[in-house]
Amino acid sequence: MTGQEKKAVFGLSFIYMTRMLGLFMLMPVLALDSHSMRDSTPFLLGLAVGIYGLAQALLQFPFGSASDRLGRKPVLVLGLLLFIVGSVLGALTDNIWGVILARVLQGAGAVSSVLLATAGDLTDDAHRTKAMAAIGGSISIAYVLGMALGPIIYGFSGLAGVFWGAAVLGVLAFLPLFFVIPGISEGQQRRMGSFRDALRIFSHPAVQAASVGIFILQMVLGASFVVLSPELLRATQLTQGAIWEVYLPVMFGGIVLMLYPVIYAEKNREHRRVLALSGIIIALGALFMGIFAGYFWAVGIAAIVFFAGYNIASAILPSMMSRSTTPEQRGAASGVYSLMQFLGIFTGGVVGGWGLGWIGVQGVFYILTVVGLALALQSAFAAGAMNKLLAAEERP
Numbered sequence: 001m002t003g004q005e006k007k008a009v010f011g012l013s014f015i016y017m018t019r020m021l022g023l024f025m026l027m028p029v030l031a032l033d034s035h036s037m038r039d040s041t042p043f044l045l046g047l048a049v050g051i052y053g054l055a056q057a058l059l060q061f062p063f064g065s066a067s068d069r070l071g072r073k074p075v076l077v078l079g080l081l082l083f084i085v086g087s088v089l090g091a092l093t094d095n096i097w098g099v100i101l102a103r104v105l106q107g108a109g110a111v112s113s114v115l116l117a118t119a120g121d122l123t124d125d126a127h128r129t130k131a132m133a134a135i136g137g138s139i140s141i142a143y144v145l146g147m148a149l150g151p152i153i154y155g156f157s158g159l160a161g162v163f164w165g166a167a168v169l170g171v172l173a174f175l176p177l178f179f180v181i182p183g184i185s186e187g188q189q190r191r192m193g194s195f196r197d198a199l200r201i202f203s204h205p206a207v208q209a210a211s212v213g214i215f216i217l218q219m220v221l222g223a224s225f226v227v228l229s230p231e232l233l234r235a236t237q238l239t240q241g242a243i244w245e246v247y248l249p250v251m252f253g254g255i256v257l258m259l260y261p262v263i264y265a266e267k268n269r270e271h272r273r274v275l276a277l278s279g280i281i282i283a284l285g286a287l288f289m290g291i292f293a294g295y296f297w298a299v300g301i302a303a304i305v306f307f308a309g310y311n312i313a314s315a316i317l318p319s320m321m322s323r324s325t326t327p328e329q330r331g332a333a334s335g336v337y338s339l340m341q342f343l344g345i346f347t348g349g350v351v352g353g354w355g356l357g358w359i360g361v362q363g364v365f366y367i368l369t370v371v372g373l374a375l376a377l378q379s380a381f382a383a384g385a386m387n388k389l390l391a392a393e394e395r396p
Contacts, residue, residue, distance in 0.1 A: 001127045004182050008122035009131045011176030012115050013138035015076070018173045019083060020139050022166030023052065023106065024146025026090075029154040029162055030099075038095035048100045050346065055107025057342035064113030064335025072118045073177065079111030080173050087167035091160045102163070109170075112341070113334035116318055120334070122182060126266070133262050133315035137255050144251045148244030207333045209378075210321035213275075214337055215344040216375045217313050220282060220368055222348020226356055227364045228303060231289070235296035250300060254307030262315045271316055272379075278316075279376025281309030283369045290365030309372070313379060 001009070030049055067075040086105025093099055115135070123131040153161050232246045265274035285306025292298030321337055355364040 001123070001130070005123050005127055005131070008181050009119065009134050011180035012119050012131075013134050014176045014180075015080075015173045016112075016115055016135050017138040017142045018169040019080075019109070019111075020142035021146050021149075022083070022087060022169040024143050025150035025153065025162050025165060026146075028147055028150045029159060036094075037099065040096040044096045044100065048096060048103050050349065051100060052103045052107035053342050053346045053349075055104050056110045056112070057339050057346065059108055059110035060113045060338035060342065061335035063110045064117060064333070064338065067114045067117060072114055072121065075114050076111050076118075076177055077174075079109035079114065080170055080177070081109070082106075083109035084167050084170040087163050087170060090163035091167065106166070110338070113338035116334040116338065118181070128319040130262070130266065132319045133258065133311075136311060136314045141251070144244060144247050147247055207321060207336050210317050211337050211340040213313070213317050213375070213378050215340040215347075216371060216378055217310065217317070218341050218344030219348035219351065220286075220371050220375065221310060222345040223352030223355070223364060223368060223371075224286070224306070224348075226349060226352030227361045228289070231293060231299060231361055232296075232303075235294055235299055246300065250303045251307060253304035254311050257304065257308035258311035258315065261312050265316055266319075271320055275313055275316055275379030276376045278309045278312040279372050279374070279379050281312070281372075282306055282375060283309075283372030285309060286365050286368035286372055290362045290369065293362050293365065313375070317379075 027049070030045070063075055063079060083106050086102045086108070089105060090099055090102030093102060116132075119131045119135060120128065149165070150162055153165050157164070236246060261274050261277065265271050285302045285304075285308075288302035289299050289306065292302065318334075318337060321333060351367070352364055355367050359367075
């Protein structure tokens with residue numbers, strides 16, 4: 001990568017990580033304060049947890065397409081401000097309805113699609129997958145840190161302190177936006193004419209293929225979180241606040257195992273095979289977690305394999321989607337992609353919860369095995385569709 005590309009990837013990864021860290025810190029502690037929040041019921045508590053993802057899904061495409069017409073940075077500024085306002089409201093409220101509104105505002109800062117589009121604007125095609133892998137790695141780091149810091153901050157200052165921490169992280173995200181990420185020239189980002197033009201991106205074959213692929217991938221991830229954390233706690237007999245001690249090596253191992261396949265796919269243009277392999281790796285990890293449920297070391301190693309497969313696919317899919325769309329379409333395309341991404345997480349949580357109640361922990365892992373194999377087929381199709389489009393565009 002050039003120096004400018006490295007600065008762009010670092011800055012975008014930092015923004016991604018700070019936003020997601022603020023959200024992940026809340027996940028393990030939101031339920032702990034339910035007894036002290038006015039008007040709280042189990043249903044409303046669940047709504048407070050999940051409504052963030054719904055707001056994200058609904059607004060990813062509008063934010064992405066708006067960035068094609070208005071520019072990337074103005075839309076990023078608006079999204080970060082909404083996230084900060086939501087975090088401050090969560091810190092000041094003492095009832096469940098205020099927390100729900102706070103989570104809606106946090107989710108309304110739906111700039112993931114804009115960040116992906118900006119990464120596409122500021123990196124060369126040859127380095128696009130590495131850029132997406134760096135962003136994906138920052139999300140994994142944010143998850144591990146969030147699981148660790150959330151319970152620690154909650155112990156000192158309660159739920160309000162965790163919300164204040166999220167607000168501070170939102171403010172920090174402005175630093176790379178204005179002082180690190182290079183400016184986007186008109187040559188890098190051509191503006192779309194209208195919102196109607198942006199809607200045409202839904203019929204783009206490469207965007208459709210990548211979006212279905214990321215929906216399946218995130219559904220796998222969402223369902224896994226329903227059963228994996230309780231299973232690791234059961235196998236290790238750790239307290240909830242110490243779960244980060246397990247997730248840290250698991251996530252780190254998954255990132256390390258991801259590196260070679262991603263580099264190989266990029267150098268040899270073997271995206272189809274590596275994406276299909278990622279689905280198989282996910283399926284094998286889920287299968288062995290189901291078979292060896294209750295045995296810590298076996299489940300831990302299988303979880304590393306599982307997350308390695310997830311990280312491979314999450315690096316290659318957005319890279320190929322970005323490369324197969326024109327610069328003036330990139331924000332809208334990333335909006336469709338991110339919409340399906342968050343819908344996948346929401347669906348995975350529902351499927352995981354339903355499966356847990358119906359067939360238990362092992363049954364959910366076996367469901368993930370089947371879905372992983374389906375992802376292998378879909379990944380091959382997605383890579384095939386995008387490779388054909390890229391090959392057609394490269395012909396003189």
